[in-house]
Amino acid sequence: MANLVNTALLGILERVTARDVDYRYIATSDLMDELVNGRFILNRNLERRLIDTVFHLLLDSTDQLSDLAVKCVSPLVNRIQLKYIGELANKLCDELISKREQHRDIACVALKTIFFEASKISIAAVFILSCIFPKLKKGITAPVMNPDIKCACLDILCEALNKCGNQIEYHVLVLNVLLPQLSFCRSSVRKKTVSCIASLATSLSDNLLEKATVEVVNLLRNTVKPEIARTSVQMIGALCHSVGDRFGTYLRLTIPVLKSYCISESENSEELRECILQAMESFLLVCSRDVSSYCEEILHLTLKLLSYDPDFDDNMEEDTEDEIYQEEEDDESNYGFMDDEDVSWKVRRAAAKCLATLIISRPEMLPMLFVEACPKLIDRFREREEVVKMDVFKTFIELLRQTGNATNGQNESHGSSPKWLLKQEVPKIVKYVKMQLQGISVKTKVAAFSVLKELAVVLPDCVADNFRFLIPEIENALCDNSSTSDLKLEALILTRLVLASSSPTVFYPYIEAISRPALSAVRDSFYKVSAEALRVCGEIICIVRPNTEGCNFDFEPYVYPIYNAIMERLTNQDQDQEVKKCAIFCMGLVVSTFGDNLGVELPACLPILANRMGNEITRLAAVKAFAVIAASPVHLDLSCVLEHVIAELTAFLRKDNPALREATLETLNTLVQGYGDKISSTSFEVILAELSSLIRYPDLHISTLALKLSSTVKLFENVKGQKWKEEQVDSKNQQGK
Numbered sequence: 001m002a003n004l005v006n007t008a009l010l011g012i013l014e015r016v017t018a019r020d021v022d023y024r025y026i027a028t029s030d031l032m033d034e035l036v037n038g039r040f041i042l043n044r045n046l047e048r049r050l051i052d053t054v055f056h057l058l059l060d061s062t063d064q065l066s067d068l069a070v071k072c073v074s075p076l077v078n079r080i081q082l083k084y085i086g087e088l089a090n091k092l093c094d095e096l097i098s099k100r101e102q103h104r105d106i107a108c109v110a111l112k113t114i115f116f117e118a119s120k121i122s123i124a125a126v127f128i129l130s131c132i133f134p135k136l137k138k139g140i141t142a143p144v145m146n147p148d149i150k151c152a153c154l155d156i157l158c159e160a161l162n163k164c165g166n167q168i169e170y171h172v173l174v175l176n177v178l179l180p181q182l183s184f185c186r187s188s189v190r191k192k193t194v195s196c197i198a199s200l201a202t203s204l205s206d207n208l209l210e211k212a213t214v215e216v217v218n219l220l221r222n223t224v225k226p227e228i229a230r231t232s233v234q235m236i237g238a239l240c241h242s243v244g245d246r247f248g249t250y251l252r253l254t255i256p257v258l259k260s261y262c263i264s265e266s267e268n269s270e271e272l273r274e275c276i277l278q279a280m281e282s283f284l285l286v287c288s289r290d291v292s293s294y295c296e297e298i299l300h301l302t303l304k305l306l307s308y309d310p311d312f313d314d315n316m317e318e319d320t321e322d323e324i325y326q327e328e329e330d331d332e333s334n335y336g337f338m339d340d341e342d343v344s345w346k347v348r349r350a351a352a353k354c355l356a357t358l359i360i361s362r363p364e365m366l367p368m369l370f371v372e373a374c375p376k377l378i379d380r381f382r383e384r385e386e387v388v389k390m391d392v393f394k395t396f397i398e399l400l401r402q403t404g405n406a407t408n409g410q411n412e413s414h415g416s417s418p419k420w421l422l423k424q425e426v427p428k429i430v431k432y433v434k435m436q437l438q439g440i441s442v443k444t445k446v447a448a449f450s451v452l453k454e455l456a457v458v459l460p461d462c463v464a465d466n467f468r469f470l471i472p473e474i475e476n477a478l479c480d481n482s483s484t485s486d487l488k489l490e491a492l493i494l495t496r497l498v499l500a501s502s503s504p505t506v507f508y509p510y511i512e513a514i515s516r517p518a519l520s521a522v523r524d525s526f527y528k529v530s531a532e533a534l535r536v537c538g539e540i541i542c543i544v545r546p547n548t549e550g551c552n553f554d555f556e557p558y559v560y561p562i563y564n565a566i567m568e569r570l571t572n573q574d575q576d577q578e579v580k581k582c583a584i585f586c587m588g589l590v591v592s593t594f595g596d597n598l599g600v601e602l603p604a605c606l607p608i609l610a611n612r613m614g615n616e617i618t619r620l621a622a623v624k625a626f627a628v629i630a631a632s633p634v635h636l637d638l639s640c641v642l643e644h645v646i647a648e649l650t651a652f653l654r655k656d657n658p659a660l661r662e663a664t665l666e667t668l669n670t671l672v673q674g675y676g677d678k679i680s681s682t683s684f685e686v687i688l689a690e691l692s693s694l695i696r697y698p699d700l701h702i703s704t705l706a707l708k709l710s711s712t713v714k715l716f717e718n719v720k721g722q723k724w725k726e727e728q729v730d731s732k733n734q735q736g737k
Helices: 007-015 021-037 044-058 063-077 082-096 101-118 122-141 147-164 171-183 187-201 206-222 226-264 270-286 290-306 321-334 344-361 363-382 386-406 418-437 442-458 460-465 471-479 485-499 504-522 527-544 556-571 577-597 601-614 619-630 642-652 658-678 681-695 700-736
Strands: none
Touching: 007 021, 007 044, 021 044, 021 063, 044 063, 044 082, 044 101, 063 101, 082 101, 082 122, 082 147, 101 122, 101 147, 122 147, 122 171, 147 171, 147 187, 171 187, 171 206, 171 226, 187 206, 187 226, 206 226, 226 270, 226 290, 270 290, 270 344, 290 344, 290 363, 344 363, 344 386, 363 386, 363 418, 386 418, 386 442, 418 442, 418 460, 418 471, 442 460, 442 485, 460 485, 460 504, 471 485, 471 504, 485 504, 485 527, 504 527, 504 556, 527 556, 527 577, 556 577, 556 601, 577 601, 577 619, 601 619, 601 642, 619 642, 619 658, 642 658, 642 681, 658 681, 658 700, 681 700
């Protein structure tokens, strides 16, 4: 019976031995399908025949055939008994340590596949590793073994440890195999050894973890080879990442020796210093409790190495203001040609990243950071390598963010508060950032605007006071043909944040310089730039006429340029919905603020806004726009659209859209308050009918708004009724006379 069921499989096994390559390929493809979907019955002989067949197919001289055979390994492992999987793994391990490179590569892939499938059954991966570990050990430790074979064996061991490292019982044996390889001459072997020990470390007991750490530290202390020292430092960082805060116990062993290496090494040890700083960064991220006592040392080390540049004489602190600008011009011309062998920038970049991690993880150190780190970071804005400069900017941005997060609600006038300390640096920040904005690198300009943008969030008034120095750079960013969309966007966001942050009178001298590039950006082809420019226009509108009475600024020259730029976007239907929404809301501000100066344009504009309420995408923005218009102190004549708007808003009360309902209720309430005497009694009746269900709405906020609107409507109904009665009495009196 078994032979009948297995007929198809047996036929395939015969065909895979054919001499013709194409025939073997087709048969191998059929074998894979049969292993996945077949209903054959396995026995001892058939299982052994299957593993022999797949093994020989894996070693086939035709690459396409061996690649297809690898795909057979996964379903095969799920079909056969565990002991036969071990046999297949042993055969593959023999090829792994053989001298045939092609066989070694395919055996490595097949063994990884076996461990991947076996890991689904906990005991299977442990059994397979126990079968092949003696051969892996031989491949790793044999003194005359090919380094490529060592790498392949380490690769498989790392895969196995990732899958079942916590279930094996011979951790000490594995550790003793791996630790000596950290001093091997080939860097690829050392690198894979680091990965293996890191994978093993998560399963090590405290005693074995201490053993591993002590041996690595001793290797670092005793080695004279920079490459071995670098591997040891990488191993320390990898151990920290793997075991987490368990590594905090060993910081007393590692940090002093790392620090001494960083300070005492020669000028040719840049990569070692980089690795040390990366390890310090790992300590800060992972061992937050135990690293506390070393944070000040790490801070001083990073600040020292932040300006590490042995090939360049940098005396920034001694420069006068005039020399700074002259030096910046020299930077543009001279720093384009750099020594290809100079890798000191790696140290400075690693120092910046480590400092950023320190800033993020230790908010309690903010006062110290502002005293010691802030001036240093500002000086490093003039870093000559752009890749480092980007990380310096990112680090300073993190310092600003932490300042905003940690000092909300605190007294900013206190002499030791982070915000007060930051305020003292604002003029210097603006000056150094302005220098970067005058350069030629677009990437640097974008990062510089990001710094100012974050500064405007934390200290808005201070940036506004220095805004006049930045206007030429903003104008250049928005109008220069070489500017990218990212640069324009950052410049516009900064402008919007600053305009919204201070008194309108601060910006009156610069309105023309601000509005001209902003209106130009409204017409930009990139939707994000156009939308942000519209938001800037909204802030400009609020600045030029903050109120209708007692405005000391002549806003009239700006009315029609702003109106025309926004109207162009409002009437253009072929654009992104974000631009449409911004244009609608911005036009609402224009009508609300300048309505009494628009003349014949007002009756043309209002119907367009009203029509936008009929579009599902733009209706919410249109509703909010009419709320702004209705609340305008100018009190415009809305008779041409009032009944239509009221009807649309009343219909929206039936929509199952909480945001739309909320905005509709607020807009209706504002319209009734301002134009209730112009609204018909029929419209009031319809509104009240719709409100009856909303008052009982489960959302209490909606219910509150509905009650508020009901009260406003009833109030105007009573006023209109009283007015009607008085008119009737006056009419009768006239008739009696």
